[in-house]
Amino acid sequence: MLLVxxxxxxxxxxxxxxxxxxxxxxxxxxxxxxxxASGRLRDAPERRISSGPEEEAAVAPRHVYVFQREFxxxxxxxxxxxxxxxxxxxxxxxxxxxRTGMTSISHMDFPKIVEGGLKQMLxxxxxxxxxxxxxxxxxxxxxxxxxxxxSGRKHSKLEGYSYPLCCRxxxxxxxxxxxxxxxxxxxxxxxxxxxxxxxxxxxxxxFVVETSSGAVNPAIFEMNSRCPDEVVRRIRVSxxxxxPTWQGRLLETYDxxxxxxxxxxxxxxxxxxxxASSLNQLSDSEVLLQCSTSPAAEPPHFVENERRIWRYxxxxxxxxxxxxxxxxxxxxxxxxxxxxxxx
Numbered sequence: 178m179l180l181v182x183x184x185x186x187x188x189x190x191x192x193x194x195x196x197x198x199x200x201x202x203x204x205x206x207x208x209x210x211x212x213x214a215s216g217r218l219r220d221a222p223e224r225r226i227s228s229g230p231e232e233e234a235a236v237a238p239r240h241v242y243v244f245q246r247e248f249x250x251x252x253x254x255x256x257x258x259x260x261x262x263x264x265x266x267x268x269x270x271x272x273x274x275x276r277t278g279m280t281s282i283s284h285m286d287f288p289k290i291v292e293g294g295l296k297q298m299l300x301x302x303x304x305x306x307x308x309x310x311x312x313x314x315x316x317x318x319x320x321x322x323x324x325x326x327x328s329g330r331k332h333s334k335l336e337g338y339s340y341p342l343c344c345r346x347x348x349x350x351x352x353x354x355x356x357x358x359x360x361x362x363x364x365x366x367x368x369x370x371x372x373x374x375x376x377x378x379x380x381x382x383x384f385v386v387e388t389s390s391g392a393v394n395p396a397i398f399e400m401n402s403r404c405p406d407e408v409v410r411r412i413r414v415s416x417x418x419x420x421p422t423w424q425g426r427l428l429e430t431y432d433x434x435x436x437x438x439x440x441x442x443x444x445x446x447x448x449x450x451x452x453a454s455s456l457n458q459l460s461d462s463e464v465l466l467q468c469s470t471s472p473a474a475e476p477p478h479f480v481e482n483e484r485r486i487w488r489y490x491x492x493x494x495x496x497x498x499x500x501x502x503x504x505x506x507x508x509x510x511x512x513x514x515x516x517x518x519x520x
Contacts, residue, residue, distance in 0.1 A: 179311075179351045180358050182210055186351065198344025201351060205362050214360065215367035218314070219380050224396040226258065226385060228404060228514070237514060240385070241431050242403045245414045248283035248294060249431035250301035253388035256433065262383025262398050263479075264315035265471040266338035268346060268364060269384060270295070271312040272357070273391050274302045280388045283427055286414075288345040293425035295349055301433075311350065312361035312386075312393050316343055317369040317379040319471055338470050339365060361393060376473035400478070405508040405516035406440050408489050409499060415486060416445040416496075438508040438516065442500035450494035453487035 179186040179201070186204055205211055226240060238257035241249050245267055251259045259282050261269050267286045272295075273279070281298040285291060302309070316339030343364050350357050363381055370380050385396035400407070410430070417423040420443050429441040456464070461480045465472040468483055493499055500506065507519040 178353065178356055179347065180356055181205070181208055183358070186359075197351070198341075198346075198348035201347040202340070202344055202365065205347070205359065206366055208362070211359070211362040212367060215363040218361060218363050218384075218393065218395065219368075221394050224385055224394050225399065226260065226396055226402045227399045228402040239510075239514070240402065242398055243282055243284050243430060244403070244410050244428075245284045245286050246290065246417060246428050247410065247414075247430045248281060248298055248427040250279060250281040250298065250433055251388055251431065252433045253278035253280070255436050256388055258385050259388060260383065260385030260396050260398065262396060263476060264382045265379055265469075265474045266316060266319050266342070268316045268339065268342050269312075269314045270298070270346060271310075271314075271361075271386055271393065272298055272302060273310045273386070273388075274304055274307050275310060275391075276304055276307040277302075278388055278391070279303060280386055280391070282386065285342060285346065285427075288341050289425060290427060291342070291345045292349050294427040295346075297427050297429075299353075299355070305355065309355060309357050310391055311357045311359050312363075312384075313343070313346065313359070314361060314363045314381060314384050314393070315368065315379060316340075316364040317474070318366055318377050319474075372473070374473070378474045382476065405438050405518075406506055408485055409506065410440060411482065411486050412445070412489060413440070413443040416443050416449070420444060436510055437519070438506075440506040440508075442496075442503045442505055444496040444500070444503070445490070447494045450491050453490040457484060457487040457491070 186201060240258035241251050241256050243249050243261045249259060259280055261282065261284045267284055270283045270285055272281045279302050281302055283294055283298055285294060319339050320337030368380050369377050372378055381395045383396050383398065384393055386393050413428055417428060430438055432439050464480045464483055465475060469475050469479065508516040509519050511517050
């Protein structure tokens with residue numbers, strides 16, 4: 178059950194399919210308290226998270242970063258910060274156990290991943306009777322109108338990625354028996370601006386959670402802070418849609434009990450190397466148009482990230498070389514705060 182300021186959200190039919198999610202979105206976008214909370218988040222200074230050599234391991238907060246379609250659950254006794262960025266049409270979901278401080282975060286990208294993904298997150302938070310705080314951040318008004326011709330008539334059809342994703346997240350959360358206190362709803366119209374060319378863009382594309390207090394702030398993660406195994410994890414996002422192992426599930430990453438990253442395996446066909454080679458011949462503008470759900474809203478490094486993925490696939494066409502015997506790639510934290518490959 179979703180609650181705002183301790184009161185259940187009123188949206189009839191939301192426990193079923195159909196329009197439940199739409200009604201919940203409308204109710205929450207119009208809530209004055211949530212609108213004010215979104216305004217405070219948008220106005221907050223953006224934190225820059227780095228793991229560079231200038232950071233002293235003794236004082237730098239330990240953090241965990243999740244990529245698109247990944248999730249991680251962290252113990253505040255081990256991890257001080259957890260977050261994500263590069264959020265455009267996706268939605269970042271935070272669920273925090275108020276009693277223990279255990280915090281789960283995911284970077285949701287598609288409605289079909291929502292139900293299974295939320296189940297994965299909740300399984301690791303413990304204490305079924307505990308109150309949970311929820312923050313939904315990311316996604317924007319990316320809906321455009323498309324004219325569809327059928328039966329000799331013209332119909333206007335709204336297309337977009339963020340809206341159906343938000344609807345599904347709310348719908349699934351609301352049908353649970355648990356109490357989810359929605360603290361932040363900085364999505365869709367609450368997270369949209371327009372650039373000089375008239376393109377809509379998200380205002381906040383990344384955030385970080387302080388696990389001890391549950392405070393959320395806008396954030397950007399420098400490349401060295403998206404470790405470990407950045408490129409391989411990005412590849413898993415690309416190939417997991419075609420891998421039945423990951424249907425309806427978020428990608429596993431971090432084991433908070435051992436403070437280790439366990440990059441669960443994914444597989445790809447050798448012809449991915451050929452496709453990668455072909456894609457790598459595209460111009461930067463063609464890469465944006467063909468590989469992004471929101472070409473006008475991507476961060477500056479989007480194209481280079483795609484090219485690094487393709488170069489890896491070209492050099493490693495066989496997934497068995499990356500995940501021998503279909504075992505995870507395990508990274509442990511060293512005394513200086515860096516990550517070392519264990520297996």
